[in-house]
Amino acid sequence: MKAAVFRGPGDSWPERPMAIEEVPEPAPAPGEVLVKVSACGLCRTDLEYLKGEGPTPKPPPIILGHEPSGTVAETGDGVSGLKVGQRVLVTTPIPCLTCDFCRNGRENLCPNMVIVGANRDGAFAEYVVAPATGVYPLPDSLPLEESCLITDAVGTSYHALYNRAGVKPGDTVAIFGASGGLGLICTQLAAAAGATVIGIGRKKWKLAKARELGASAVISTEEVDRVERVVREKTGGGVDIAIDVTGVPRMIESACRATRPGGKVVVVGFSFQKFQLNVNRLMWLELNVMGAKNYNASDMPRILELVQQGAVNLSQVVSHHFKLEEINEAYQMLDRGEVLRGIVIP
Ligand SMILES: [Zn+2]
Ligand SMILES: [Zn+2]
Secondary structure, three states: OEEEEEOOOOOOOOOOOEEEEEOOOOOOOOOEEEEEEEEEEOOHHHHHHHOOOOOOOOOOOEEOOOOEEEEEEEEOOOOOOOOOOOEEEEOOOEOOOOOHHHHOOOHHHOOOOEOEOOOEOOOOEOEEEEEHHHEEEOOOOOOOOHHHHHHOHHHHHHHHHHHHOOOOOOOEEEEEOOOOHHHHHHHHHHHHOOOEEEEEEOOHHHHHHHHHOOOOEEEEOOOOOOHHHHHHHHHOOOEEEEEEOOOOHHHHHHHHHOEEEEEEEEEOOOOOOOOOOOHHHHHHOOOEEEEOOOOOHHHHHHHHHHHHOOOOOHHHHEEEEEEHHHHHHHHHHHHOOOOOEEEEEO
16 A cells, blocks of 8 residues: 655655655454545644654654544454444544543543554555544544544544633633634634634634634734733733643743633643743632643544534635645645645545
8 A cells, every 4th residue: 555654854854754655554453443544634743753853652664644534444353333334533542441541531641542643553544554442433424534633633622622621601712823723623612612712823814714713803923922912901801711722832821821810721732842831820820721632532422513513614624635645745834834734635
């Protein structure tokens, strides 16, 4: 089968970090499923690996791609409830379901977590093998290709807003990084939850999209120096909830200053950098600063229901469809901020 193989960062970024190669088609072991990939989302997490800013959990060579949708091609021994040809998603986090975290409803923190395209080969290929516990039937009413975004971006946004921030109708929510794919999904989910959303981002054409998809106000960091001051003015003292999807230190710091006393700052963005937080602000204002990682497998029925109800318009977020052969160019475009959310169709 054809696959995009990453052999390590070296000096390969940005020209050709991944090579399109012919590799053996993987076979499902007992308890695993072979999925014919229909689409796989391009994610900023991969950029960190491609640029060499952090190591892939499985050392290279590795096939990246952790946001796949597809159809069941073959089931391994002992797999029940899935049929060949069935439309499925492979969830990004695949927890063990037996450890203490899993048994206590914190499956996203499972130390035995498997992520295809990180701990093992992923879906920038024609086929991917995944543990059956991470292979989830996709309702017929949802599109096969665009729904690959549910596996990571939608699930992660849901977890950040509902499980971590506890969003309620009437809340004010600032999304730092509203001009990217994850931010646009957070914007839609927060608006659907009855919150008033302020979108913060750089590029104006993308912020226009955030406005279209539910943000009642947008602020461009290209036009405003101290975003937090504008947010505090607009909200009479700060938002109830600030979500950072960028992982960029100065954005997280700005999110902390844009949040009202007693409010919540949820960091969803990923990077290997550090940020600074004034202890006085943390203590005196009782800021709740927390992380949000992936989502719980048990949230999947509710997440799919929300998408089916129209809380998230996936096709509005997918701005680019790429062929597997275009994957290096696709990541360069993502890095330059030219893509809302891109998907690869192998
Ligand atoms: Zn991702
Ligand atoms: Zn576990």
